[in-house]
Amino acid sequence: AQSVTQPDIHITVSEGASLELRCNYSYGATPYLFWYVQSPGQGLQLLLKYFSGDTLVQGIKGFEAEFKRSQSSFNLRKPSVHWSDAAEYFCAVAHGDMRFGAGTRLTVKP
């Protein structure tokens, strides 16, 4: 069965520092992969998606993610974090239905 693992429950970074959020998936074929962000009390907003092709995908708000088949990973990165990036981030895999990881809560220190 498909599954998604986000190993880090909570990450704290300083404003201006780089960010990498980890995501590992378990699926037999190449899945469709997504990153979503959720601000407190809000729904989820799509940051980026990977279906096929170039393994480095660009998203909104300056985020990017790299698909690595050999590592079954789809890590999210941002070169310089802003205070407004503080939120919860979810990785998801889709095939038939969409499965979400447990989420990583990002705190940004001033």
Added chain:
Amino acid sequence: KAGVTQTPRYLIKTRGQQVTLSCSPISGHRSVSWYQQTPGQGLQFLFEYFSETQRNKGNFPGRFSGRQFSNSRSEMNVSTLELGDSALYLCASSPGTGRDEQYFGPGTRLTVT
């Protein structure tokens, strides 16, 4: 285009009651999925509807049901509410089904007392 809308945004019910939540998808989207989000269990898939047919169902008891209308609007019903049903219920719409990206509404916060 207007986004996904969910009504009501907040709801307080008593154990044993039933509740109906509503979701209006983005215009042109034919698929609507429902999720339950709780601090302990995270985001859990409830069911997906496409063109008025339930396409997929998650691992929830029969007290949770849904339907989709011909205009793609969807409703979710929970009968005989339990305290553990307190959660944020999220609706998402997508153009097709299966692998399309989903667009989420703001959610309905249900509190069962």
